[in-house]
Amino acid sequence: xxxxxxxxxxxxxRLQWEExxxxxVLLYPEGMVKLNDSAGAILSLIDGxxxxxxxxxxxxxxxxxxxxxxxxxxxxxxxxxxVQQGWIHHD
Amino acid sequence: MTDHTPSxxxxxxEAPLWLLAELTYRCPLQCSYCSNPLDFAxxxxxxxxxxxxxxxxxxxxxxxAVQLGFSGGEPLVRRDLETLVSEARTLGFYxxxxxxxxxxDDARIEALRAAGxxxxxxxxxxxxxxxxxxxAGSRKAYDKKLAMARAxxxxxxxxxxxxxLHRHNIDQLDAIIALCAELDADAVELANCxxxxxxxxxxxxxxxxxxxxxxxxxxxxxxxxxxANEGRDMQLLFVVPDYYADRPKxxxxxxxxxxxxxxxxxxxLPCHSARMLPMTFPNVRDDLLSSIWYDSDAFNRFRGExxxxxxCRDCDERHQDFGGxxxxxxxxxxxxxxxxxxxxxxxxxxxxxxxxxxxxxxxxSASQLTPRNVHESRVFxxx
Numbered sequence: 001x002x003x004x005x006x007x008x009x010x011x012x013x014r015l016q017w018e019e020x021x022x023x024x025v026l027l028y029p030e031g032m033v034k035l036n037d038s039a040g041a042i043l044s045l046i047d048g049x050x051x052x053x054x055x056x057x058x059x060x061x062x063x064x065x066x067x068x069x070x071x072x073x074x075x076x077x078x079x080x081x082x083v084q085q086g087w088i089h090h091d
Numbered sequence: 092m093t094d095h096t097p098s099x100x101x102x103x104x105e106a107p108l109w110l111l112a113e114l115t116y117r118c119p120l121q122c123s124y125c126s127n128p129l130d131f132a133x134x135x136x137x138x139x140x141x142x143x144x145x146x147x148x149x150x151x152x153x154x155x156a157v158q159l160g161f162s163g164g165e166p167l168v169r170r171d172l173e174t175l176v177s178e179a180r181t182l183g184f185y186x187x188x189x190x191x192x193x194x195x196d197d198a199r200i201e202a203l204r205a206a207g208x209x210x211x212x213x214x215x216x217x218x219x220x221x222x223x224x225x226x227a228g229s230r231k232a233y234d235k236k237l238a239m240a241r242a243x244x245x246x247x248x249x250x251x252x253x254x255x256l257h258r259h260n261i262d263q264l265d266a267i268i269a270l271c272a273e274l275d276a277d278a279v280e281l282a283n284c285x286x287x288x289x290x291x292x293x294x295x296x297x298x299x300x301x302x303x304x305x306x307x308x309x310x311x312x313x314x315x316x317x318x319a320n321e322g323r324d325m326q327l328l329f330v331v332p333d334y335y336a337d338r339p340k341x342x343x344x345x346x347x348x349x350x351x352x353x354x355x356x357x358x359x360l361p362c363h364s365a366r367m368l369p370m371t372f373p374n375v376r377d378d379l380l381s382s383i384w385y386d387s388d389a390f391n392r393f394r395g396e397x398x399x400x401x402x403c404r405d406c407d408e409r410h411q412d413f414g415g416x417x418x419x420x421x422x423x424x425x426x427x428x429x430x431x432x433x434x435x436x437x438x439x440x441x442x443x444x445x446x447x448x449x450x451x452x453x454x455x456s457a458s459q460l461t462p463r464n465v466h467e468s469r470v471f472x473x474x
Contacts, residue, residue: 012210012249012277014185020106020155027185029210029251029278032108032158086324 003053007046007079007088015043026087033087042078046088052079104347104385104394106155110184111162111352111363112144114172118165119193121228121462122216124255124290124297127164128366132468134356141171143375145178147353150380152182156351159184162363164355167194173206180207187212189253192239193232200239200246211243212251212280218266222259225457228464240274252276256307257284257297258450259457264310268327272318276325281311283332287364287418289463294446295453296460304335334443338408339415339431346393346417351384359383361390364418368427393417393428400428402436 009015014027017040024040026033035043041062045055052075059071082088115138116131139147148159159179166172167190179186188203192213203211215236216223224230243250252271254260260267264281271279283304286294299307311329318325333340343350343362352363357375360366370392373383384390392398396409403414415431423432423442432439461467 011247014209016157016183016185018155018157020157025157027157027209029212029249030158030160030187032185 003056004051005090006048006051007082007090008048009043009046009088010086013087015040015046017044038074039078039082042075043082043087052076105349107151107349107351107384108156109158109160109350110148110151110156111160111350112147112166112175113162113164113352113354113363114138114144114166114169114175115164115355117168118163118191118463119168119229120165120191120232121464122226122255122289123293123457123460123462124226124257124284125463126285126288126290126364127463128288129292129471130468131164132465133472134354135465137356139353139355139357139375141174143357144171144175147357147375147380148175148178148182148184150375151351152184154381154384157183157185159186160189161186162189165191165194167191167199173199173202176203176208177206185209190214191227191232192236195239195242197242200242200248204246204248208248210251211248212253213240213243214253214255215240215267215270216255217260218263218270222263222457226257226259228462237270237274240276244275249277250275251278251280253280253282255282255284256299258299258303259297261299261303261307264307265314268310268314272323272325278326278328280328280330281307282328282330285364286332286334287367287422289461291422293460295450296455296457298332298334298447298450300451301335301447304332333416333419333431333433334447336433337435339412339419339433341412342416342419342431345413347384347390348394348413351380351390359387359389361393362418367418368421370427398428400430402438403430406436 016025016027018025024035024044026035045058056072056075060068116127116134161172166188176186186208187210188208189212213236216226220230220233223233240250254267284290284297290297308329311327315327346361350362352360353375354360354366358366358372359375360372366372370389372389373387399409399414403409415433417427419433420429420431421427424439429439430437432442
């Protein structure tokens, strides 16, 4: 996957930390995706400015014990899935 | 907001996620399939104030609600809508405006956007002004709605179009979906009419035939394939009418599970139709929302499975459909604790079959149905 690629959330959708649920949720018209910890951590780095490389660097810094190749695989698999689901897109 | 002592059963009750704020029963349209209560005119002049609504929003958000619908009636009738939207955004709600589109103009779309509104859902009645006019009581509303749908898209909102289907418009579904595609909707709800309130009153003149329904499902399937081939990302959600389903719908995801509705006069309901049930509902003017949600008799009445009659209580599917809809059970059998007759395992399922037969004999045109308006509603206020 291209480290230079920049993702954005689908227009009108919103990522938000829900204190009452203790997790990130993705909000969209009349609906909500409940995210697990890693999905929330990855999606919260998507801001239309960071590229995939920046995201990997930040995640590696946050989770130094995670092997770099596994982290990279997990992030790429999740981003593919999120595109499939229509949560995010890139230019 | 004051926190207060949790009740003993609170640990088993999840927090609400959805708040539907029915700001007003006033509406410029008179749709004969409206789900508002027949006696809505009784609450006129008794709407919650701006301050009361702001307090409702704060309480609901503190409890964990995150999806918020502004509905009615026509919510744009309330001139304080922008104030409420703005507070909702500050609190962290995702706010949905559920509107006819009437009362909207470019300036108001911009004001709502600035206030932080997330999404606008516009209802369409038909693909041509004649049918739309016969159903909604206003022929000129049609052009206005299309103009507003275009303006909503142009302002960058995600847009869901909602089309309530019944026998008078379901045969033009192909043209309806084509119109929605032309308007560039992000999603279209093709919702067969739910038979409550005014729709129940007009039931025999609204229910489509099995043949109409089958054709509509085929049309929807054809369009889904076409949209996929074109690479179009317009979702089509087709809601089957209960009267042609084998199993009941999982109404509101279960009574008092995720959803609460606050009516224009402050009554708090587990679903917006529940007001017709023979029971008393609490009011935000008397009690805190959290005590209503967790502790009121009304919200606990049909929670869980202890209330369930046979055959629900021994049915493997009771965790999926929660016994169906209490309002439908009451409307059809007179008993709100009965199994939803939409289920073909219900001992009352013959009532659904009878209703389908009666509807087949009803020859009224769309304009001959009872319009939902204050004049007609006063009849039910007196009753």
